[in-house]
Amino acid sequence: MEFAFSPEQEELVRTLRAFARRELAPRSAHYDRSGEFPWDLWRAMGELGLLGLRAPVQYGGQDADMVTMGIAIEEVARGDFACTYGIQLAGLAGEILGKNGSAELCTRWLPGTVAGEIVVALGLTEPGAGSDAANLACRAERQGDEYVITGEKSGISLAMAAQAVILFAKTDVTAKARGITAFLVPLDLPGVARQRLGDMGTRAVGRAVLSLDHVRIPASHRLGPEGTGFYQVMQGFDYNRLLIALACLGVAEISLEETIAYVKDRRAFGKTLATFEGVSFPLAEAATLIDAARWLCYRGLWLADRGEKYTKESAMAKWWAPKLAVETIHQCLLLHGHYGYTDELPFAQRLRDVIGLEIGDGTAEVMKIVVARELMGREFLPY
Template sequence: MPNAFEQILTDEQRSYQEVAERFAAERLAPGYQERDASEMLDPGIIREMGALGLIGSDLPEEFGGLGLDGFTNGLLFEAIAHADINVGYLQLVGSLMGKVIAKFAHPEVSAQWLPKIIAGEAVVGLGLTEPRGGSDAANLILRAQRVGDEYILDGEKTSMSFSDQADGAVVFARTGKADDGARGVSGFMVPLDLPGIKRTRFRDVGTKCVGRGSVFFDSVRIPANHLLGSEGGGFVQIMQGFDYSRALIGLQCMGAAQASVDESWTYIQEREAFGSPLARYQGVTFPLAEADTMLMACRQLCYHTLRLRDLGKEHTAEAAMCKWLGPKTAVDVIHQCLLTHGHYGYTMDMAHQQRLRDVMGLEIGDGTAQIMKMIVARRRIGSIAAQHQTRRQA
């Protein structure tokens, strides 16, 4: 895998990256297709990742995390995804849900869940999407009613990753009136082994070892201290986190696509046609050169976004760019690599078809391309309007 930042990484960053690359190559890459067939993640692998600090590495040290910055955490994401983008989902939910819990949870709840997430002893999913909502994430029906020292949850969450494997979930529910919109949404840390919870799994095209499905809540009671932050603040909490996760998702896609490109460069040097290696033909090498170029460009955008975040600067538009460009670029690149391998590339024996199926899901999950472009457009239009107003006042 090309190291785009070899000359600017600190010794510490390179050390973390090497740990992730070694684990990915030795423990993850050989079992990539087997995990797809089993449709489950091995708990042993999850604990190994935790022991190496590869889950929630950006979470506070007081809970067992490494306290890494977003840029360094991105290096780990890309390294793991190069071997198995699906295992990278553990990092994604670990960082995204872990940040929400660390910032907004009651101290007792944080102390209970964060060390387990970081150690790979618990997986916490995101319960946001509902059947009628989709991209309209604030349009929630699932209800959380306060009764004494408890909240009672009723409703359904759908399209949740790790739906039947997660130990808990950060669930967003309506505590206010229906016409309150996003202001009436609150977040909760919900253990998924409580009475009244039922779970299903969808028959998806890809990300099979992660699994995606619905979780049903039938008068599920949780302690009041499982509320995250204050009532009505839930939607804002998770939206802030998405600016971070969208850049990380872009790097997940880059890691998977780069694996296919690396394999393709090796293949065209070994495969012969008309008495010469395929690598002698520009019609074969040019598409791969273009693929490397596009991956490098998208990778730079993702790390630039993470650097902006680490510096405390605005990065919402850049994160949205990462989220729509990353999956699209990966789909296009992996497709080309499959074609480069000819008829053999079309078989289930090779990993290109699985990577293609796996990255396709990220064209939908965590915000579609249309939603991401809408975010970019709104930021751009708002910036132009602000500049125009400034000139008028001057």
Template sequence: MDFALDEAMQHDIDSAAEIATRIAPGMAERQRAGRIDPDLVREMGRKGLIAPELPRAFGGRDGRSLATGMIAEQIARGDLNVAYVQIIGSLVGQVLARNAPEEIAARWIPHLTSGAGIVAIGLSEPGNGSDAGSPSMTAHRERGGWVLRGTKSMSFAMHCDAAVVFARTADGSRGRGLSAFLVELDREGITRRRLPDMGTTAVGRGLIDVDGTWVPEGHLLGTEGCAFTQVMQGFDFSRALIGMQVLGAAQATLEETWEYTSTRTAFDRPLSSFQGLAFPLAEAETQVAAARLLCQKTLWLKDNDLPHTKEAAMCKWWAPKTAYDVIHQCLLSHGQYGYLTDRPIEQRLRDVLGLQIGDGTAQIMKLVIARHCVDREAAP
């Protein structure tokens, strides 16, 4: 495996690191405001940091998936929420590049890679949770297009310009008869409702209610009735990116905690000189490094067109859990100061917790892994 960085990759990672340093002081304000400044999103686009793995024709940089993950990690050091702009851009950008008609791809992929706006993805629903293959949203043909009805739960629901949504277009068992559509969210019949999440509020997660909304035939993505198989392939990529994202937040917290424990004293000694404090942090460094290598391996496999579904599922359940455990330990290592809301630790803890749920729970990821290790008849 080759994790070496060429000059272009290093430049982009350095740009992401510079942005992270600059945005870190505003993390709490973005949390309170429940939004990410559109100017910041546009800056990320100008610097080529949103979906850089996409072709240059779509506004990408023909980069490696590995570099995209490293960029996500750097941005998340400043604010995990801002990094999610890049991750959703990569997920949706690849879905559109593989499945959208030429006209839709040419319009919407540069829109998201440039940072002009955000295109979200609507797979989950309030009533189906992890059972993404059984959506209640329906779509039927009418007036030369499709009429959609139902509700989707999605990140960036309050701020995105459009979304890729999944709907049932034919009867079928779980995962069959589903189609995907690109839906502009200013169309008639669409309303938005914010959800009062305990973390990641800057990404504006909410519900999108779609009541008889019409979209043209050309907004169908991929083959009718085959969306679950075709479009779900992109989630292997985003699961590895999420792993890098949460590890960026964990690494930043670790570095802050080493600094704190080495400068604060008790019993006339630095806190870091006590094994009871230093050893848990040493273990945390090891866990973060190991999880990072797993994510990097998964992205390397993708870059080399090798199977990586099992590894991506490992990234998605283990990295968020590791990041949460590490940040929790760092909070405890700060003592009473770690419990204050004017420090970033408590917000990172809440933000990372959400990614143990969103984009695939640990239980679903372990099911995916098990089914790659034994025959389906012998799997859970």
């Protein structure tokens, strides 16, 4: 058993920690307030190779292992949570498009995504289908050499900035999950409309509703055979849930470190705050839980790299880590007293940001259904 990163991975941690501190953290509050998409940060991540980790090498990617993905997202989160969406979504695009798209589609979309010049969103959720993700209403109907897509996707991260979306639609309305097919849909086509949602957090990347009204795309934009879309996205979600968990923990870790420094310095009743057990015990508890959650995530990614099953670990980490991060950041905010409540310190923004991923990619309840299914078997599912 080896609980250590390799020397190369340690070097990656050092490089990205410095990048997050120098390039991301100083601009995070600005982008949160303005709601502008941080194209400069995306390009900077592209230059460092962070947006091509899961893309095939021939399209500029690195085909990196999952543990490396985990390190990248955990470190970037320490500087800016919104930027972790870049690693997630470019990773999913690299994976889904790279494995299922034609060479022509990959050549058109992947190098730009890897460079941080193109954003490809992922459109699964609909107004009437979130947790019950196979129950899609969006339809793709084959007409000769084209598909005609009609429907609405809701809550789609990055959708205001994106030039394309990997979209999931029903090609067989009589089937549930096996009737879902993935498509690459450019967002400048006639019939596409988008509307921004007024989110409480991660405002720099934002989310939107995408409406598609008889949008025509060439059949060559289908990703993989008909009926394989749900499988593709669920495979991606298995590891993406671990990445989300590590992103949340990255923010919790930096908050904890800053708070430890603060309470060692701030004085009350003639002593530093750190001297009071009412202050130090919650920090000790948070550090314990973060350490446990973090190693659960890396264990899941390690299993993934070995080609072993890790659905249970991924769902465990996804329900626990975002909740733990919310609780930790809340505690850190409180330990900064009234300063913690201002927008001069990052805790309020971090709290707003992290709450989003208690929901995104599957809520805690849905994750516990997955854990229970893996523990007890499908026959004990409620449906």
